[in-house]
Amino acid sequence: MTLRLHHSQFDVSQNTFELAQDCIAGLSDVWKRIDDLVFSNQARVLRAFGNTRVSLSHMWPSTGYGYGDAGRDGLEQLFAEVFGGESSLVRLAWTSGTHVLKTALFGLLRPGDVLLSVTGTPYETLRPVIGISSQESEVSGNSLIGLGVGYRECSCLVDFESGLIDSNDLENALAQHITQDNTVILVQRSRGYSSRKTISMESLKRFMEIVGRRWPNVMTFVDNCYCEFTDVYEPPALGVSITAGSLIKNPGGGLAATGGYVVGHKKYVNLVAESLYAPGLGSDAGSNPYGYRDVYQGLFLAPKVVGEALKGACFASLFFSKLGYKTDPGPFESRGDIVQQIIMEKPEALIALARAVQAASPVDSFASPEPWDMPGYSHPVIMAAGTFVQGASIEFSCDGPFIPPYSAYLQGGLTKEHVVYACMKAKDALDALEIIPDR
Numbered sequence: 001m002t003l004r005l006h007h008s009q010f011d012v013s014q015n016t017f018e019l020a021q022d023c024i025a026g027l028s029d030v031w032k033r034i035d036d037l038v039f040s041n042q043a044r045v046l047r048a049f050g051n052t053r054v055s056l057s058h059m060w061p062s063t064g065y066g067y068g069d070a071g072r073d074g075l076e077q078l079f080a081e082v083f084g085g086e087s088s089l090v091r092l093a094w095t096s097g098t099h100v101l102k103t104a105l106f107g108l109l110r111p112g113d114v115l116l117s118v119t120g121t122p123y124e125t126l127r128p129v130i131g132i133s134s135q136e137s138e139v140s141g142n143s144l145i146g147l148g149v150g151y152r153e154c155s156c157l158v159d160f161e162s163g164l165i166d167s168n169d170l171e172n173a174l175a176q177h178i179t180q181d182n183t184v185i186l187v188q189r190s191r192g193y194s195s196r197k198t199i200s201m202e203s204l205k206r207f208m209e210i211v212g213r214r215w216p217n218v219m220t221f222v223d224n225c226y227c228e229f230t231d232v233y234e235p236p237a238l239g240v241s242i243t244a245g246s247l248i249k250n251p252g253g254g255l256a257a258t259g260g261y262v263v264g265h266k267k268y269v270n271l272v273a274e275s276l277y278a279p280g281l282g283s284d285a286g287s288n289p290y291g292y293r294d295v296y297q298g299l300f301l302a303p304k305v306v307g308e309a310l311k312g313a314c315f316a317s318l319f320f321s322k323l324g325y326k327t328d329p330g331p332f333e334s335r336g337d338i339v340q341q342i343i344m345e346k347p348e349a350l351i352a353l354a355r356a357v358q359a360a361s362p363v364d365s366f367a368s369p370e371p372w373d374m375p376g377y378s379h380p381v382i383m384a385a386g387t388f389v390q391g392a393s394i395e396f397s398c399d400g401p402f403i404p405p406y407s408a409y410l411q412g413g414l415t416k417e418h419v420v421y422a423c424m425k426a427k428d429a430l431d432a433l434e435i436i437p438d439r
């Protein structure tokens with residue numbers, strides 16, 4: 001039997017449906033390349049499961065101190081191998097990406113040390129952690145700066161155009177900013193709410209070669225949020241001291257209910273463990289009374305789920321660019337994260353898109369998003385997230401800082417079909433409101 005799709009099945013107009021079908025046809029080569037990426041990463045993950053000898057008993061819960069928790073230890077062995085690092089800490093005690101990054105930075109930095117961001121001002125929620133939030137009154141004594149850590153930033157590693165930087169320029173720029181050995185260099189791969197390119201693994205490789213040769217005592221720290229499994233290897237394989245991320249993004253595969261990870265050199269992972277628990281306890285303690293099945297299965301699914309999110313992002317980019325909106329990355333550009341920016345230009349267009357994404361969600365489809373002052377952000381944000389796991393941005397979601405140029409950041413998508421469906425609904429909603437982009 002051949003199934004013939006028809007616009008009435010989706011409750012969208014015929015021209016919307018046909019545009020979506022054209023976009024899907026136009027993406028066949030791009031989607032094929034993503035299939036190959038998924039295949040390669042699935043093999044990497046399966047090999048690690050085999051080497052770790054994962055069995056059903058690894059999924060069992062533990063209680064109290066969690067001494068001898070085999071599920072926890074197996075998971076950490078898996079993450080270390082999959083990410084190509086010496087050691088890892090994977091814990092459900094971490095609530096979010098920000099919490100992981102905070103714990104890790106506080107574990108590595110001492111008063112008098114310097115944190116140097118080479119990818120510009122870090123992600124919004126990290127600014128209060130460093131102590132650089134815009135409102136003076138909000139700077140906490142518990143921030144890094146409050147505790148006597150120095151902070152500097154530059155955009156040495158950022159190329160706004162091609163995403164790849166000249167090695168000599170990079171070395172010279174770094175030399176101006178690295179003034180002491182006790183420095184942690186922070187690289188945020190994903191762009192956050194900024195208009196720059198994602199830091200590709202190729203750029204990171206050049207950067208690590210330079211730092212390793214010229215500043216071997218300096219620590220390197222990668223915020224890997226949104227970037228896991230978008231390439232065939234991960235930053236720890238390049239010798240990055242600590243790489244960190246959230247389990248409710250890419251590596252949790254949509255199943256992990258909370259948690260985070262760090263992977264890197266053993267001595268630095270131990271420092272992070274002391275920061276999360278206590279000096280003397282390190283990584284030996286830490287229980288989980290609910291069991292680890294979702295985290296193991298989530299990691300197993302993660303390459304495929306990231307592939308779906310990447311395909312959805314390419315689709316959204318092509319679909320909205322055909323409607324006349326500027327999109328970044330472009331549909332055929334290479335990608336290093338799962339984020340898609342669509343510049344909506346008008347506040348009413350951003351609201352309409354967010355509401356359409358919400359209405360097309362499996363959970364809370366009846367809710368209607370409004371811009372609000374979300375904790376950790378310096379301007380109102382409109383967010384659509386009808387997710388099974390609260391705030392999980394590996395599930396299809398849409399955030400927009402409610403300031404010009406009214407950009408929507410789409411991310412995630414457990415199935416590409418969900419993203420296609422939501423984009424079609426968004427076009428119909430924009431059409432009904434007679435919203436069209438300026439040209």
Ligand SMILES: *Cc1c(COP(=O)(O)O)cnc(C)c1O
Binds near residue numbers: 097125188189
């Ligand atoms: C999501 C994200 C974080 C952490 O955000 P949480 O919402 O706390 O998980 C940090 N950096 C980047 C680049 C991110 O995308």
